[in-house]
Amino acid sequence: MLAHEFIRNALLAGSAIALASGAIGWFVVLRGQVFAGDALSHVAFTGALAAAAIGWDLRVGVFLATLAVAIGLAALGGRGGSDGGGRAGWAGWAGFGKASFAPAQDTTIGVVFSWVLGLGVLFLYLYSSGSAGGDGTVAARTLFGSIFGLGVGEAWAAAAVAIGLLAALGAVARPLLFATLDPLVARIRGVPVRRLGLVFLVLLGVDAGEATQAVGALLLLGLLAAPAGAAQRLTANPRLGMVLSMAIALGSVWIGVALSYEVPSLPPGSAIVGIAVGCYVLAALGASRRGLLRRAIPSRA
Numbered sequence: 443m444l445a446h447e448f449i450r451n452a453l454l455a456g457s458a459i460a461l462a463s464g465a466i467g468w469f470v471v472l473r474g475q476v477f478a479g480d481a482l483s484h485v486a487f488t489g490a491l492a493a494a495a496i497g498w499d500l501r502v503g504v505f506l507a508t509l510a511v512a513i514g515l516a517a518l519g520g521r522g523g524s525d526g527g528g529r530a531g532w533a534g535w536a537g538f539g540k541a542s543f544a545p546a547q548d549t550t551i552g553v554v555f556s557w558v559l560g561l562g563v564l565f566l567y568l569y570s571s572g573s574a575g576g577d578g579t580v581a582a583r584t585l586f587g588s589i590f591g592l593g594v595g596e597a598w599a600a601a602a603v604a605i606g607l608l609a610a611l612g613a614v615a616r617p618l619l620f621a622t623l624d625p626l627v628a629r630i631r632g633v634p635v636r637r638l639g640l641v642f643l644v645l646l647g648v649d650a651g652e653a654t655q656a657v658g659a660l661l662l663l664g665l666l667a668a669p670a671g672a673a674q675r676l677t678a679n680p681r682l683g684m685v686l687s688m689a690i691a692l693g694s695v696w697i698g699v700a701l702s703y704e705v706p707s708l709p710p711g712s713a714i715v716g717i718a719v720g721c722y723v724l725a726a727l728g729a730s731r732r733g734l735l736r737r738a739i740p741s742r743a
Contacts, residue, residue, distance in 0.1 A: 443703050451597035452589045452656075452710065456695040458604035459653045460665070464691030465611055466649045467670035468684045469642060473622050476667050478515060478643065481555045482650040483662035485511045488558050489651070491565035504651040511554065512647030516640040518550045587658030587711035589699070596655070603652045607645055614641055619680055656695075657711040664715035665691060672718075672725035694718040 443449050470479050486504045493503025592600070611618075621628040621635045629635045653662050669690035673683045698714030705713075 443700065447594070448590050448592070449699065449703060451592045451594055452699050453696065455592050455597040455600035456589055456656050456699060456714070457692055458601040459649075459656045460691035460695040461688050462604040462607040462611075462649050463653050463665045464669050464673075464688035465608060465684055466646055467666040467691070468673060468687040469611075469618065469622065469670075470646065470666055471670040471674055472619075473642075475643075475646070476663070477551050479646060479650065479666045480663045481515075481551055481558065482508050482512060482647050483654065483659045484555065484562065485558050485647075486651050486654040486662070487659035488562035488565060490654070491562055491569055495565045495568040501651075501655075504654060505648065508647035508651040509644060511558065512643040513640065515551065515554065516636075516643045518554070587654065587656050587661065587709075589656040589710050589714075590702075592655065600652055600655070603648065607649055607652075610641075610645055614638060615684075618642060657714055661711045661715040664718055665694070668715070668718035668722040669694065672722040675722070675725040675729040690721050691718065694721065 444453075467479075470476060485507050489503040489505070489507025490500045491503075492507065493500050496503075617628070617633050618638050618641075620631075621633050621638050625635050649666075650662060653665060657665050670683075670687040672690050673686035676686055677683050694714050694717040697717045699710055701713045701717075702708050702710035
């Protein structure tokens with residue numbers, strides 16, 4: 443399998459994307475920002491179609507769109523009140539202004555989501571009605587990924603972006619964890635909670651744009667949420683949980699690529715996300731069983 447260049451490129455880009463998505467996804471689940479990750483994945487779809495309609499490189503449209511919407515979500519974050527749970531809401535306590543920093547309402551993300559999807563339909567029509575868009579290749583690649591179609595330069599570019607994401611996340615991981623678990627105390631201690639929320643949404647936007655080419659916009663949420671959700675079912679230790687999330691995401695990519703190679707009718711994006719979701723199901727079943735055993739042991743005593 444490794445004798446093929448497209449497999450080597452897929453493993454290089456996929457491994458880097460998996461490590462970055464596993465690490466960022468762990469914070470996404472912890473902060474309750476899964477809905478934001480889903481929205482940004484569809485933003486990547488719209489950005490790619492917009493770039494195709496204009497005649498730009500697809501990656502330019504993807505990254506510009508995801509970054510712009512990520513910053514917009516942070517700016518539209520709610521400013522009054524608290525989520526009452528001591529943890530940041532899905533928008534990451536990223537409101538701007540001098541008022542208190544509360545999570546954005548689901549209404550905000552819903553409105554942005556629907557608006558972005560509407561733009562996606564518009565750009566899809568504009569592109570498909572042009573001379574180069576009749577076959578629908580761009581839409582299919584953006585929706586479902588094209589990890590086997592990556593060239594050497596694209597694979598190394600994906601690896602470089604992922605390394606940059608991991609370095610940036612590592613630089614803010616400790617204060618971001620503090621701001622996530624107890625934002626009010628973190629704010630009192632001088633932690634820039636709203637700036638961290640903005641930075642994290644930007645990182646999430648970059649990761650969504652980069653991972654779209656591997657698993658596609660429709661399946662991206664599985665790679666972000668499933669490994670992290672499985673890791674948080676297995677351990678409450680932050681460092682171990684993040685490492686587990688990255689390992690599950692990496693294993694999902696490797697196994698998914700191998701399965702797709704052995705079964706040509708199985709798309710690699712579907713295989714990768716299927717493995718990740720399977721890991722989450724097993725972790726959830728294991729956590730439920732441990733909970734039942736803990737309740738049963740005291741009752742017998």
